[in-house]
Amino acid sequence: xxxxxxxxxNGSNRGTLYVVGTGPGxxxxxxxxxxxxxxxxxxxxxxxxxxxLIPGYLEGKEVLTSQMMKEVDRCxxxxxxxxxxxxxxxxxxxxxxxxxxxxxxxxxxEEHDSDCNIEIIPGIAAVNGCAARLGxxxxxxxxAVSLSDLLTPLELIKxxxxxxxxxDFVVAIYNPKSKKRTEQIxxxxxxxxxxxxPKTPVGIVTAATRDNETITLTTLADMLSCxxxxxxxxxxxxxxxxxxxxxxxxxRGYSGKYKL
Amino acid sequence: xxxxxxxxxNGSNRGTLYVVGTGPGxxxxxxxxxxxxxxxxxxxxxxxxxxxLIPGYLEGKEVLTSQMMKEVDRCxxxxxxxxxxxxxxxxxxxxxxxxxxxxxxxxxxEEHDSDCNIEIIPGIAAVNGCAARLGxxxxxxxxAVSLSDLLTPLELIKxxxxxxxxxDFVVAIYNPKSKKRTEQIxxxxxxxxxxxxPKTPVGIVTAATRDNETITLTTLADMLSCxxxxxxxxxxxxxxxxxxxxxxxxxRGYSGKYKL
Numbered sequence: 001x002x003x004x005x006x007x008x009x010n011g012s013n014r015g016t017l018y019v020v021g022t023g024p025g026x027x028x029x030x031x032x033x034x035x036x037x038x039x040x041x042x043x044x045x046x047x048x049x050x051x052x053l054i055p056g057y058l059e060g061k062e063v064l065t066s067q068m069m070k071e072v073d074r075c076x077x078x079x080x081x082x083x084x085x086x087x088x089x090x091x092x093x094x095x096x097x098x099x100x101x102x103x104x105x106x107x108x109x110e111e112h113d114s115d116c117n118i119e120i121i122p123g124i125a126a127v128n129g130c131a132a133r134l135g136x137x138x139x140x141x142x143x144a145v146s147l148s149d150l151l152t153p154l155e156l157i158k159x160x161x162x163x164x165x166x167x168d169f170v171v172a173i174y175n176p177k178s179k180k181r182t183e184q185i186x187x188x189x190x191x192x193x194x195x196x197x198p199k200t201p202v203g204i205v206t207a208a209t210r211d212n213e214t215i216t217l218t219t220l221a222d223m224l225s226c227x228x229x230x231x232x233x234x235x236x237x238x239x240x241x242x243x244x245x246x247x248x249x250x251x252r253g254y255s256g257k258y259k260l
Numbered sequence: 261x262x263x264x265x266x267x268x269x270n271g272s273n274r275g276t277l278y279v280v281g282t283g284p285g286x287x288x289x290x291x292x293x294x295x296x297x298x299x300x301x302x303x304x305x306x307x308x309x310x311x312x313l314i315p316g317y318l319e320g321k322e323v324l325t326s327q328m329m330k331e332v333d334r335c336x337x338x339x340x341x342x343x344x345x346x347x348x349x350x351x352x353x354x355x356x357x358x359x360x361x362x363x364x365x366x367x368x369x370e371e372h373d374s375d376c377n378i379e380i381i382p383g384i385a386a387v388n389g390c391a392a393r394l395g396x397x398x399x400x401x402x403x404a405v406s407l408s409d410l411l412t413p414l415e416l417i418k419x420x421x422x423x424x425x426x427x428d429f430v431v432a433i434y435n436p437k438s439k440k441r442t443e444q445i446x447x448x449x450x451x452x453x454x455x456x457x458p459k460t461p462v463g464i465v466t467a468a469t470r471d472n473e474t475i476t477l478t479t480l481a482d483m484l485s486c487x488x489x490x491x492x493x494x495x496x497x498x499x500x501x502x503x504x505x506x507x508x509x510x511x512r513g514y515s516g517k518y519k520l
Contacts, residue, residue, distance in 0.1 A: 103399030
């Protein structure tokens, strides 16, 4: 049937690839739009860690998962299936549009001239989820920088850190550290210390909204003594950020203008 | 009853202020956690435009809204009610943690020494929702900059634009323009043109996911001839961003490393 569909790939039986953001972890933070796409899909493709968070949506579906199937393979397979007329949901934790699969899907669809519908379903990204758990760290201009140098030259990462550190952005650091990659977070700290007070608040959130969530409030000077892992997002405050009642708060500037 | 509670404000009848992100507009993109907080609340406070998007949640509730009640007043009122033992939901469009009310709530709670629980419920922010509608513009390091100089000096805004333009960040511009404030977006364009190709893709999304949504793909050179308003988010691509199939795509860098 799938083959038959592929041969007559007109509008009515064109396959669809939903690229679905399931949010930070808890199903409470996954949108109805994401749930709907998972329900509509015939086949669900994803990294095991993320599929384990949505067991109810996998029942009665074909599920393609593997610890070993890397993102390029998952993406290729999903596009192949959608090209054959299937409805496929490619699952991403967080938001597919932020350091996740949305871009790769379009890159590969172009490369292989894939004829299928592609729909991106946004999710609560780590940057949003972690901010909410910390208080209100992102209330002013902010930047997201990934420290992974797998796909980005370290020189460019350093240049970007310098830029946002010097212009007083709140910064959310993605992929701060892995077992093998431990130097970049030290480099990031050094760069920020050139421009910001060592007492600048830093928040570290690991596995936000999941059962094993941890939240740490520390400072720029002390951040390296805290546990930081693959699942952590590190938020570095700007020059105005402070801690109140165990919450990290970046003021927006109202107090200079209004009576609060 | 509320007064009685306020006098004996122990753990059991402590008020709670939920700061609720309802997402970009369509209820499909509002999380169950947000819906739950709205249901638990006795009183719902918010700007009319956002409350109009969630009519089903207002039935049987006390609703405080006003076109004229400014954010500082809404926030003060919400904290007052929560201090008196009530369950209050303060509604924000998008994500309360991104250019919205979460920060002001903590600032004012501190100022008035408010004794209540404060819970931030994250939402799909404009930056996530607009990115999904455009394709995958944010796939690499990105920054969010607000052009509103109501609470931020223009010099700092310019400094930040220079920083992120020169370090090749994808940039999401919030509050690009209002009826009275039309100069900043020209300044932003000028700054980006110093560092980026005039053909750099720019996406403009207005009222993302709502009935009156508009999506425009243009370039850095032509962006000012497009309609940009209060409800618009402007996404400026980095040096690698391109348009494919009417989608704005920033490659993550896989193609240099893997066979796609």
